[in-house]
Amino acid sequence: xxxxxxxxxxxxxxxxxxxxxxxxxxxxxxxxxxxxxxxxxxxxxxxxxxxxxxxxxxxxxxxxxxxxxxxxxxxxxxxxxxxxxxxxxxxxxxxxxxxxxxxxxxxxxxxxx
Amino acid sequence: xxxxxxxxxxxxxxxxxxxxxxxxxxxxxxxxxxxxxxxxxxxxxxxxxxxxxxxxxxxxxxxxxxxxxxxxxxxxxxxxxxxxxxxxxxxxxxxxxxxxxxxxxxxxxxxx
Numbered sequence: 001x002x003x004x005x006x007x008x009x010x011x012x013x014x015x016x017x018x019x020x021x022x023x024x025x026x027x028x029x030x031x032x033x034x035x036x037x038x039x040x041x042x043x044x045x046x047x048x049x050x051x052x053x054x055x056x057x058x059x060x061x062x063x064x065x066x067x068x069x070x071x072x073x074x075x076x077x078x079x080x081x082x083x084x085x086x087x088x089x090x091x092x093x094x095x096x097x098x099x100x101x102x103x104x105x106x107x108x109x110x111x112x113x
Numbered sequence: 114x115x116x117x118x119x120x121x122x123x124x125x126x127x128x129x130x131x132x133x134x135x136x137x138x139x140x141x142x143x144x145x146x147x148x149x150x151x152x153x154x155x156x157x158x159x160x161x162x163x164x165x166x167x168x169x170x171x172x173x174x175x176x177x178x179x180x181x182x183x184x185x186x187x188x189x190x191x192x193x194x195x196x197x198x199x200x201x202x203x204x205x206x207x208x209x210x211x212x213x214x215x216x217x218x219x220x221x222x223x224x225x
């Protein structure tokens with residue numbers, strides 16, 4: 001089955017700086033890579049996703065890059081703000097008929113004011 | 114539009130007791146799943162369903178049963194609770210294929 005590794009497990013950055021979280025996956029058939037943000041005591045919520053036919057996607061201060069050859073993808077947050085403090089999960093999903101979303105172990109991001 | 118609704122939000126069980134976590138969605142999603150969340154281990158898939166009458170095992174299915182008699186409901190049964198099942202449980206649903214997974218608010222279960 002799919003295996004997703006996520007690094008780092010914790011990350012602290014000064015407010016205004018950038019944060020990068022990296023994930024690798026094992027199944028070359030995986031074709032969809034979402035990122036979820038989970039605030040303390042809340043449910044995970046989708047913040048951005050990328051499909052395997054795209055190399056990069058941006059949404060305001062958030063961007064995701066995908067390298068299919070190396071089987072890794074990354075989340076980039078620029079101009080970080082206190083409200084970005086949360087746990088972030090990457091995930092990988094296989095092709096239709098194998099609907100299992102496999103999550104990484106999470107990164108606790110702390111923005112230092 | 115309620116989305117994904119889980120009950121109960123909190124539950125304390127004694128070892129050996131059984132219980133059912135309820136999950137319902139009103140978005141007509143075919144795909145439903147149960148995850149457990151433990152510190153440092155992320156979200157691990159317990160069981161999932163791609164439609165009414167169809168269920169399959171995820172990464173950590175032992176000690177849990179599921180059924181999917183309707184599109185809307187996907188209950189998770191703990192047959193004989195163990196302390197290792199202390200966790201936060203999330204139900205989720207989505208449409209088939211790549212797309213957003215919608216999570217319920219979570220159920221915090223403690224087994225003593």
